[in-house]
Amino acid sequence: QVQLVQSGAEVKKPGSSVKVSCKASGGTFSEFPISWVRQAPGRGLEWMGGIVHMLGRTEYAQKFQDRVTITADEFTTTAYLELSSLRSEDTAVYYCGTTDLQLWFMDVWGQGTTVTVSS
Amino acid sequence: EIVLTQSPGTLSLSPGERGTLSCRASQTVNSDFLAWYQQKPGQAPRLLMYAASRRAAGIPDRFSGSGSGTDFNLTIRKLEPEDFAVYYCQQYGTSPRTFGQGTKVEIK
Numbered sequence: 001q002v003q004l005v006q007s008g009a010e011v012k013k014p015g016s017s018v019k020v021s022c023k024a025s026g027g028t029f030s031e032f033p034i035s036w037v038r039q040a041p042g043r044g045l046e047w048m049g050g051i052v053h054m055l056g057r058t059e060y061a062q063k064f065q066d067r068v069t070i071t072a073d074e075f076t077t078t079a080y081l082e083l084s085s086l087r088s089e090d091t092a093v094y095y096c097g098t099t100d101l102q103l104w105f106m107d108v109w110g111q112g113t114t115v116t117v118s119s
Numbered sequence: 120e121i122v123l124t125q126s127p128g129t130l131s132l133s134p135g136e137r138g139t140l141s142c143r144a145s146q147t148v149n150s151d152f153l154a155w156y157q158q159k160p161g162q163a164p165r166l167l168m169y170a171a172s173r174r175a176a177g178i179p180d181r182f183s184g185s186g187s188g189t190d191f192n193l194t195i196r197k198l199e200p201e202d203f204a205v206y207y208c209q210q211y212g213t214s215p216r217t218f219g220q221g222t223k224v225e226i227k
Contacts, residue, residue, distance in 0.1 A: 035216065037164075045156070045164065045207050045218040061215040062120065095163055104211035105154040107175055109163035 002027030004034075004096050004110035011116045017084040020113045022096035029077040030054040033104050036070060036081045038092040048094075050104065051079060086117045121146055121210050123219035131227040134198050140222045142208035144189040149212025155184055155193045156207045158221075164207065168193065198224070 007021040022034065035050035049060035053072040060068055069082045079096060094113045097106030122145040132138050142153065151171040156164035166175040168184035171191055181196040195202055203226050208219040 044221045045158075045209075047209070047216045047218055050216070059214045103152070103169075104216045105152075105166065105169045105209060106164070107166040107169075112163055
């Protein structure tokens with residue numbers, strides 16, 4: 001079954017950008033949706049968007065539409081989330097998740113990447 | 120976007136009791152594509168159910184899901200100590216693939 005390993009914690013200044021990676025091993029990388037979900041401290045889960053690389057399809061939640069870019073590299077089997085114009089409210093744990101079905105729920109999760117936005 | 124409202128916000132139960140969590144959608148969930156997740160502090164979410172009533176691999180049968188359209192439930196038949204956690208529903212039939220705000224199941 002596919003496994004997801006995310007990049008390490010980041011500390012960023014307000015107004016800057018962050019790029020988080022999610023490397024997949026096992027499974028067929030480009031066929032299945034990979035979603036990005038974040039969780040601010042003490043808060044619930046928030047779906048940000050996702051990608052199905054084989055279909056060239058990317059989806060974004062409207063809240064993040066103008067600040068987020070999700071990409072994938074088939075050769076390195078890695079998905080990326082880039083979030084720009086960071087503010088303190090973006091401080092959160094960012095997760096990638098997927099399943100080995102062509103559906104948008106997640107039964108495999110990365111370990112999470114903590115992004116801290118602070119001046 | 121489909122808004123999911125979970126109730127109650129907190130459910131206080133004793134081990135061995137039965138618990139029922141509700142997830143109501145603001146519009147019909149396409150093909151009953153509704154999932155439930157369990158999350159414990161410091162951990163990634165864990166998939167419990169998908170397609171409203173299908174248990175994910177390795178999930179004990181004390182967990183069951185039901186419902187269709189706009190109203191869905193997760194039932195935990197006899198609470199074990201490890202079941203005290205936060206539970207989220209997610210609809211994945213329509214983009215954006217939204218989550219509910221969560222229900223915390225705590226020890227009474």
